[in-house]
Amino acid sequence: MITATRLRTMQQVSQQSKLTQEIARAQSDISTGRRLNVPSDDPIAAARIAEIRKSQADQTVWSRNLEAAKAIASQADTALGGINDVITRAKELTLSGASQSASPNDRAAIVQELRNLNVTLANYQAQTTPTGQPLFPTDAPLQISGSATFLVAATAKQSDVFDGVLVAHGGTSTLSAIISAAADAVSQDDPTARQTASQISLADIDAAASHLTNQRSAQGVRATQIDSAAEALISSGEQLTEERSSLEDTDVAATVMKLNAKTLSLQAAQQAFAKVNRNTLFDFVS
Known part of the structure; x- marks a missing residue:
């Protein structure tokens, strides 16, 4: 039971960490106006952008x-x-x-x-x-x-x-x-x-x-x-x-909606995590 509780706690921490990273990324996308920072963010889009960049250089x-x-x-x-x-x-x-x-x-x-x-x-x-x-x-x-x-x-x-x-x-x-x-x-x-x-x-x-x-x-x-x-x-x-x-470029409206949803999810997860971890061993066995 302790092992299961520990595993569940690790999963909750991992989930919160992932949400935190996604929120940080959404905030960065909004502030910079760019949704692609490295090619791995979207390899297909990155390849097409490289082609467009070359065409734009030719057009100049x-x-x-x-x-x-x-x-x-x-x-x-x-x-x-x-x-x-x-x-x-x-x-x-x-x-x-x-x-x-x-x-x-x-x-x-x-x-x-x-x-x-x-x-x-x-x-x-x-x-x-x-x-x-x-x-x-x-x-x-x-x-x-x-x-x-x-x-x-x-x-x-x-x-x-x-x-x-x-x-x-x-x-x-x-x-x-x-x-x-x-x-x-x-x-x-x-x-x-x-x-x-x-x-x-x-x-x-x-x-x-x-x-x-x-x-x-x-x-x-x-x-x-x-x-x-x-x-x-x-x-x-x-x-x-x-x-x-x-x-x-960042779709600001869609990204703001995603940011709000992720923030609410993180807050809910943190509240649930805090509530669960306030319980003592006697709470679990009672």
């Missing part, structure tokens, strides 16, 4: 890539807008220079401004990104990674923007050559020759404008792709964060 890199791509794409679009302004101004000047009312001095000023436009054009061609790389590279633009499967170039190749203009008289030309030809046309003293050459230049300038419209449209497609990839990355990141939280 992809997010930085896409932000850089957005900046380059925006800079390229602004540059293309400026180049388009150069071509628009070239057309205005060529029209003025071809006019019969333009004096030699007027035409000389127009020719000088047209040649200066080529300097502006060269400046756009030589633009660099904040990292010092060519905005319009001579080689194929760098493919920027925005996910495990998404690659995009944030800008166009230099030759695609400044060369390859399909001109009206056949073949291709460059933006610079078209502006130079316009300056040469306006500089001619013979009115008939000037008019003929200017009309050819105006047609080529219109072709250059159409060429730039196509380039700006292509740049807009790149920007849209980058924005879409960034939005998809944000959405995926939110899903991963939510899933990780469900696996890793």
Whole structure:
């Protein structure tokens, strides 16, 4: 009988010790906000959290890539807008220079401004990104990674923007050559020759404008792709964060309920233990 009593006492002490540990763990989970402290707490959840953590690290890199791509794409679009302004101004000047009312001095000023436009054009061609790389590279633009499967170039190749203009008289030309030809046309003293050459230049300038419209449209497609990839990355990141939280974070309401239940159980066990152990040997044999 003494042995049985001793065994029962040991069981009660063990039960109270276990309840105390569970209460301490619940309190820790509430205070830290984390239900997983070591992988052994939930091996399956811990393995999934490790996978999510790796994906989130990858997404951090992809997010930085896409932000850089957005900046380059925006800079390229602004540059293309400026180049388009150069071509628009070239057309205005060529029209003025071809006019019969333009004096030699007027035409000389127009020719000088047209040649200066080529300097502006060269400046756009030589633009660099904040990292010092060519905005319009001579080689194929760098493919920027925005996910495990998404690659995009944030800008166009230099030759695609400044060369390859399909001109009206056949073949291709460059933006610079078209502006130079316009300056040469306006500089001619013979009115008939000037008019003929200017009309050819105006047609080529219109072709250059159409060429730039196509380039700006292509740049807009790149920007849209980058924005879409960034939005998809944000959405995926939110899903991963939510899933990780469900696996890793403490369900405070449920844990508080469990804590209260464990505390009541411990109090009841302690009271029962105290009452039983107040009894003497005569109480048991009476």
